[in-house]
Amino acid sequence: MNGNESSALAAPAVGRAPVVPRRSLRDGVYDAILERLLDGSTPQGSSLGIDSLARELGVSPTPVREALVQLEHTGLISRVALKGYRVAPPLSSTQLAELFDTRAILETAAAERAVARADDLLPELRAAHAQHVLRARRVRTARGAQDRPAAFSGLRECFAADWEFHLTIIRAAGNRFLLRTAESLSAQVHRSRGTAGLGTTGIASAVDEHAAILGAFESGDPERPVVAMREHLAAAARRVSADG
Template structure:
């Protein structure tokens, strides 16, 4: 009988391609779970990431854990030490922060210049992204009010995502897939800044104000004003992060 015979349940066994897809989905799920541990502080900088303990915790075999850690090593979020396995990378150094914001300035000012040509289509979407950012900030601030529990990473996750989505909305509007890919490659490092959020002051009010200035510049349709607003925002964020460090 053929190896592709019908099973007792009346369906064919999974094809090779479907098995590959399932394995990739499992690996991606494990990747996301470990990334969450890195960003929420449950796996702090310098801590060990054992493959077998993680596999037991996540209820999977060691293979997708190993594959996910290899992926994370490429982002710089974890490092592999000979004979010691994987460890969570330390927070970004002052030099790395400088380089990160230098790269963001190069990439994002180029993106806003190109996106400004499509301002009529972009502005409504950017207004919506800004509104989501404002709402997320409001939710965090409510939890930080007297009598409420302090905001933790779980509370801040939606705020951080809305902040970054504002930037991605502009970058995608530039209409250059390679700019978008470069931005996505930076996302892990941008989120890695969140590791220091409890060691400094939150800059929600400043970020909201600076994003509003960027939106207003797009509404004027002046590419030079848009570039200056984005450059000023990134410079201010870099200064705030450096001061917190």
């Protein structure tokens, strides 16, 4: 290889967009559309026009199209022949049961494995639980004041803190594939909460059950965290079923 050939290989092709910025743009568009799907601002069954989304987000249609392809894999949207993309309907009772069954299998296994790392886990788990308690309190305060925008915003933050508590345990399991599987379920977990209109009682119950899981890890009994996690997910499944 001569010098000219080496220079030609090293130099970027004229007119070619850098790979990283393009990926970052697509991911930003993905996050923006995902937020609309999860916050309820885009009704179930409504259409998602690529051109209209591109105009609203101030981007070209290409990253929107790529983001919608990604979102289709989450189950949050579906592609209908000759009609484009639409927001998926609520999870059915069967889908909810399957989701919680999957979570029970994954998260009890994670809790079992995280016991061996309890000393490292506990500070992070206490911090995650404290955030969840704080977010739940803000939702309760906003609802008491009948501040609907603050209550809705707080509800999203509360659900995010709830899920972070679970992810903290899953990360402590030390299995990257368990973690990736859990992260792939994230959108469906949030979708299940949108399917079931969980009120203040459900949020308070989740906080109490998380406290029981934290206490189980603090006890040093290797069996208790698994039992507490299983009981929490079973209770959450019953709450969703009752609301659905």
